[in-house]
Amino acid sequence: KQEVTQIPAALSVPEGENLVLNCSFTDSAIYNLQWFRQDPGKGLTSLLLIQSSQREQTSGRLNASLDKSSGRSTLYIAASQPGDSATYLCAVLSSGDKLTFGTGTRLAVRP
Amino acid sequence: KAGVTQTPRYLIKTRGQQVTLSCSPISGHRSVSWYQQTPGQGLQFLFEYFSETQRNKGNFPGRFSGRQFSNSRSEMNVSTLELGDSALYLCASSDGGAGDEQFFGPGTRLTVL
Numbered sequence: 001k002q003e004v005t006q007i008p009a010a011l012s013v014p015e016g017e018n019l020v021l022n023c024s025f026t027d028s029a030i031y032n033l034q035w036f037r038q039d040p041g042k043g044l045t046s047l048l049l050i051q052s053s054q055r056e057q058t059s060g061r062l063n064a065s066l067d068k069s070s071g072r073s074t075l076y077i078a079a080s081q082p083g084d085s086a087t088y089l090c091a092v093l094s095s096g097d098k099l100t101f102g103t104g105t106r107l108a109v110r111p
Numbered sequence: 112k113a114g115v116t117q118t119p120r121y122l123i124k125t126r127g128q129q130v131t132l133s134c135s136p137i138s139g140h141r142s143v144s145w146y147q148q149t150p151g152q153g154l155q156f157l158f159e160y161f162s163e164t165q166r167n168k169g170n171f172p173g174r175f176s177g178r179q180f181s182n183s184r185s186e187m188n189v190s191t192l193e194l195g196d197s198a199l200y201l202c203a204s205s206d207g208g209a210g211d212e213q214f215f216g217p218g219t220r221l222t223v224l
Contacts, residue, residue: 031210043201043217051210089154093210098144098167099203101154 002027002094006102013080014110021075021105023090028068031093035064035075038087038104047088048075080109113138115204115216123222129190132219136183136204142166143185144213145177148199157200160185161207189221197223 003026013019023033032051036044048057048064050073056065063076073090087106091099116135124130136143144167145157156169160179177187183204189196199220203213 032212034212036215041199041220043199044215046212046214049212091154093213097142097159097205097207097209098156098169099146099154099213100156101146103153 002030002092002100004090004092004100004102006088006090006105008105009103010106010108012108012110015080015082017080017109018076018078019080019107021077021088021090021107023073023075023102025071025073025092025100027094028071029094030068033064033066033073033090033092034099035062035073036089036091038089040087044089080107082109082111085109115202115214117200117202117216117219119219120217121220121222123224124192125224126192126194128192129188130192130221132187132189132200132202132221134185134187134202134204134216136185136202137214140204140206140214141183142205142207142211143179143183144203144205145185145187146201146203147171148201148218149195149197154201157187192223194223197221 007022035047050066061078087104089104091101142161144159148154159167179185199218201218205211205213
């Protein structure tokens with residue numbers, strides 16, 4: 001059974017800081033890994049999708065890496081802004097076409 | 112293309128009632144998956160429908176059911192509501208191929224009193 005863990009559970013940083021969110025998964029047989037953002041009471045916004053054959057993806061200030069063999073992914077956020085405050089979720093797509101989600105990292109960026 | 116839409120956005124029901132939630136996928140997508148999000152359990156997979164057939168199922172009781180129509184729109188039904196069914200219900204659509212990216216709707220917030 002696939003299990004996804006995210007560390008840390010919560011993070012508070014001053015504006016402008018670079019930060020790294022971590023995600024680990026137990027079964028390396030995945031199709032892809034997605035990072036999502038969720039604002040309070042809202043749905044999920046897809047940030048980055050990394051296919052199992054890829055090592056990293058970049059979008060603006062965001063960079064996500066994937067090491068499938070070790071079951072790890074990191075989301076790097078450069079020059080953080082207060083608008084980045086949200087919960088960040090990683091999810092892996094495995095057989096059965098279902099996403100298994102981590103419990104998320106709640107990020108607060110202080111002005 | 113329009114994104115995934117879900118209706119209604121908010122719903123309040125009482126215990127014992129039943130509820131039906133609707134999800135319209137992105138045009139051309141044939142797969143719709145449903146997820147439940149609660150503070151205690153996080154995001155959990157309910158089921159997936161592809162071409163009007165349930166293709167995958169999570170570990171939820173039979174009170175949770177769904178269906179998909181020929182236009183790929185999907186409905187989820189919960190019967191005999193319990194307080195613990197209060198949650199944000201999210202649906203996601205994809206092309207339906209193995210490993211295809213899933214796109215999420217805004218969710219339906221269900222409150223059971």
